[in-house]
Amino acid sequence: MIKIAIGIFVIVIAFxxxxxxGKYKERSLNLKKLKEARKDAVKRSRAVLNGQLSEQLAPFLPDFPADPTEIQFIGKPVDYIAFNGASQGTIKDISFIEIKTGSSTLSPVEKTLKDVIEKKKIRYIEYRVDFGKK
Structure with missing residues (x-):
């Protein structure tokens, strides 16, 4: 009887x-995952901030493809639209400019915009609003 009680006691203690x-290992693993997630979040945040800074500084770099006085910041789905020649009074052409840093790539929407522009599927629409007349 004592042997059975000791056996049950050992099983309970082992359990x-x-x-x-198990809880210690799980907690240790969760802390490791949390630390990695925080590190990844900081890395991504820095990448986003660097991208945003690059978008704002790019027009003033010497190799920027347009005159900074002739561009308009859009942001989405393209960073800038350049109205080339506008500062001289006559627009010669229009450029859509997307700023990328590092190994970043075009988003799916940016890719379709590029495709539409390259296929010259562009329209000019004059939309008039007149609230005063009946």
């Missing part, structure tokens, strides 16, 4: 130790 060790 409880297993639970404690």
């Amino acid at each position: 409880l130790l297993g639970i404690i060790i």
Whole structure:
């Protein structure tokens, strides 16, 4: 009878130790995952901030493809539209400019915009609003 009680006691102790060790390992793994997630979040945040800074500074770099006085910041789905020649009074052409840094690539919407522009599927629409006349 005592042997059975000791056996049950050992099993219960082993079971409880297993639970404690398992919870410790789970907590340790969760802390490691949390630390990695925070590191990744900081890395992504820096990449976004660097991209935004690059978008704002790019027009003033020497190799920028347009005159900074002739561009308009749009942001989405393209960063800038350049009205080339506008500062001289006559627009010669229009450029859509997307700023990228590092190994970043065009988003799906940016890719379709590029495709539409390259296929010259562009329209000019004059839309008039007149609230005063009946």
